[in-house]
Amino acid sequence: MSRATLDRAAVALLLVALLAAPVLLDVLGAPFWVNIIAEILIWSLLAASVNLLFGYVGLLSFGQALYFGFGMYGVALSIGHWGVGFWSAFAIGVLASILMAAAAGALAVRLTWHYFAIITVIFSLIFYFVALSSKALTGGDDGLSFAAPPVLDLGGWKLSLTDPATQYYFILAVCLLCYGLKALIIASPLGLAFAAVRENDRRASLIGIDVYRTRWIAFVLAGALAGVGGALFAFFGRYASASYMVYHVSGEAVVWAIVGGAGTLLGPFVGTALLVLFRELVSGFWEHYLLAVGAIVIVAVIFAPEGLVGAWNRIGRRDAAQVLPEADAAAAAEART
Amino acid sequence: MSNLVFALAINGLVWGLIIALIALGLSIIFGLLDIINVAHGDFFMVGTVAGLVVAEATGSFWLALAAVPAIGFLLGLVVERLVIRPSARLASLTIVTTFGLSMILQEMVRASFGAQPRRMAAPVPGTIPLFGLDYELYRIIAALFASLCLIGFFVFLNRSKLGTWIRAVRHDRETATALGIPVTRVCAFTFALGTALALVGGAIAAPITTVEFRTGIDILPACFMAVVIGGLGNLQGTIAAAVLLAVLEGIITSVGDPTIARIVSLAVMCGVLLLRPHGLFAGATR
Numbered sequence: 001m002s003r004a005t006l007d008r009a010a011v012a013l014l015l016v017a018l019l020a021a022p023v024l025l026d027v028l029g030a031p032f033w034v035n036i037i038a039e040i041l042i043w044s045l046l047a048a049s050v051n052l053l054f055g056y057v058g059l060l061s062f063g064q065a066l067y068f069g070f071g072m073y074g075v076a077l078s079i080g081h082w083g084v085g086f087w088s089a090f091a092i093g094v095l096a097s098i099l100m101a102a103a104a105g106a107l108a109v110r111l112t113w114h115y116f117a118i119i120t121v122i123f124s125l126i127f128y129f130v131a132l133s134s135k136a137l138t139g140g141d142d143g144l145s146f147a148a149p150p151v152l153d154l155g156g157w158k159l160s161l162t163d164p165a166t167q168y169y170f171i172l173a174v175c176l177l178c179y180g181l182k183a184l185i186i187a188s189p190l191g192l193a194f195a196a197v198r199e200n201d202r203r204a205s206l207i208g209i210d211v212y213r214t215r216w217i218a219f220v221l222a223g224a225l226a227g228v229g230g231a232l233f234a235f236f237g238r239y240a241s242a243s244y245m246v247y248h249v250s251g252e253a254v255v256w257a258i259v260g261g262a263g264t265l266l267g268p269f270v271g272t273a274l275l276v277l278f279r280e281l282v283s284g285f286w287e288h289y290l291l292a293v294g295a296i297v298i299v300a301v302i303f304a305p306e307g308l309v310g311a312w313n314r315i316g317r318r319d320a321a322q323v324l325p326e327a328d329a330a331a332a333a334e335a336r337t
Numbered sequence: 338m339s340n341l342v343f344a345l346a347i348n349g350l351v352w353g354l355i356i357a358l359i360a361l362g363l364s365i366i367f368g369l370l371d372i373i374n375v376a377h378g379d380f381f382m383v384g385t386v387a388g389l390v391v392a393e394a395t396g397s398f399w400l401a402l403a404a405v406p407a408i409g410f411l412l413g414l415v416v417e418r419l420v421i422r423p424s425a426r427l428a429s430l431t432i433v434t435t436f437g438l439s440m441i442l443q444e445m446v447r448a449s450f451g452a453q454p455r456r457m458a459a460p461v462p463g464t465i466p467l468f469g470l471d472y473e474l475y476r477i478i479a480a481l482f483a484s485l486c487l488i489g490f491f492v493f494l495n496r497s498k499l500g501t502w503i504r505a506v507r508h509d510r511e512t513a514t515a516l517g518i519p520v521t522r523v524c525a526f527t528f529a530l531g532t533a534l535a536l537v538g539g540a541i542a543a544p545i546t547t548v549e550f551r552t553g554i555d556i557l558p559a560c561f562m563a564v565v566i567g568g569l570g571n572l573q574g575t576i577a578a579a580v581l582l583a584v585l586e587g588i589i590t591s592v593g594d595p596t597i598a599r600i601v602s603l604a605v606m607c608g609v610l611l612l613r614p615h616g617l618f619a620g621a622t623r
Contacts, residue, residue: 060429107611114373117432118565119610125558126603133596248554251375251436258433290444297437301430302423 022165041175045229047256047268049222055263057218058198063120067223069245070097071230076240080146093231101223109215131242143241259300261307342591343468349587353580354483360563362534368570372431376439378557384539385548398460405540406533413532417525446550454549562606568616
């Protein structure tokens with residue numbers, strides 16, 4: 001079997017497994033795991049958001065939890081406070097994070113290197129404190145709970161997220177759509193411009209690419225991905241809280257994205273799945289499992305900086321190895337000039 | 338009312354000097370090794386815990402204050418060798434490895450020290466009158482001690498041979514290597530020194546803050562604000578910014594609430610990054 005068919009078979013197998021999961025887990029007598037897979041899917045969107053910026057455009061953001069939070073609050077506020085329907089709430093959540101990313105991105109992408117990482121943290125911290133202090137609106141650290149309205153209401157026939165299987169398939173469908181759109185964008189001329197900016201922004205601008213605009217578009221798209229994740233998470237937990245906007249959440253997403261493989265389509269999903277499963281399996285009998293997570297992160301970055309999916313790809317194609325270190329070297333050279 | 342403003346401003350000054358000490362460590366590590374140490378706040382936290390534990394074990398806070406820098410220096414050497422040096426070639430990924438380190442430090446403290454926040458009695462009881470208020474004497478001593486450490490650091494950096502080496506490596510790594518300066522060892526030493534500064538800051542702050550595994554998460558943004566507003570790698574600027582920001586936060590806290598004060602200083606930092614990315618005090622010294 002050639003390498004390409006092997007990859008395709010693995011992706012197909014993963015898809016089948018994800019589609020069959022609720023039925024399969026029910027038969028195995030572990031329906032509880034359906035929710036964990038749903039959670040992995042949701043968080044992997046936040047990791048994908050980090051990955052779009054870092055892996056494809058070379059900007060390391062430590063503040064993507066802000067847009068996740070906007071998606072989350074957009075849904076929670078519009079349902080809990082304003083009594084809006086399901087789809088409108090979803091749209092408001094995603095739109096809120098897109099607008100926030102457009103505004104923050106316009107300022108943030110003027111900076112690169114460490115400065116970019118720092119300013120993304122500042123934006124998320126500012127709004128974390130705003131959400132924390134406006135308790136009447138957001139509920140602060142205690143959060144905001146609400147009852148989810150039905151997804152579809154056709155006369156007497158209702159489709160509602162209260163059914164775990166329905167909820168799971170809804171989350172899966174939205175995630176597949178997001179990953180599909182991301183794949184299309186990466187393969188498009190815009191995706192090539194992303195790669196050009198990542199590899200060398202000076203040469204990219206010489207061949208006529210508007211570097212600032214390209215980075216800004218990537219920032220807005222990443223904000224949208226995180227916003228979809230946040231909106232799904234709000235529906236999933238019927239809950240929103242400022243504690244999901246703190247910079248440690250962003251940091252975890254960075255970890256998932258990089259352990260899985262920056263600059264690969266499935267890397268964020270693989271990284272998130274690995275670390276969430278690790279948490280679920282180990283935290284039951286070892287309270288201090290975070291020690292191991294920290295160690296895994298450090299070892300992964302030192303020995304496989306291209307991540308798990310990246311390492312797998314490298315075994316397949318030796319020439320594609322040095323993407324990350326080169327991007328880093330270019331950024332370092334730029335920072336010094 | 339104005340007495341309260343003064344008291345909070347003095348409070349800010351005390352905190353500002355302690356934060357200056359910690360931020361100085363962050364700044365010198367950044368200036369020399371070009372890495373952003375996300376675990377620096379947790380080094381501070383380890384300092385508060387180590388201070389409390391040693392003080393309780395020996396019965397003397399001053400002994401703890403002497404022991405903590407040594408603990409910090411050793412911890413820094415180990416971390417530099419195991420985490421920083423192997424990942425340094427991937428500069429931006431050191432943010433990720435130090436984030437992993439931050440998880441490990443927090444979890445180690447939680448496992449050994451417990452998750453419950455603890456308070457430490459002031460080693461020097463009593464108050465002194467200040468602007469018509471009774472002000473805790475220990476806070477004044479803490480501020481003086483922090484200032485002493487800052488002065489000591491600059492004397493070391495500007496007068497000793499090792500300090501000259503550090504400045505040389507910071508200025509031009511290649512030339513320093515060519516002149517026979519052991520750059521790798523100077524970098525390891527500097528990282529350990531920066532770590533020791535964070536732990537000392539923690540030990541000084543232990544009696545005036547809560548001691549628990551989470552405090553690093555709160556202190557890190559304050560240190561970053563000082564470093565960024567002062568100018569990345571600009572040491573004097575870092576100290577000035579730390580003190581200014583803390584006094585500003587103290588004064589705003591007297592009229593609004595602490596969260597508003599935090600938001601204001603974050604907004605200041607945001608503006609400085611966008612308008613003067615090399616810091617408010619760039620050009621004066623670099």
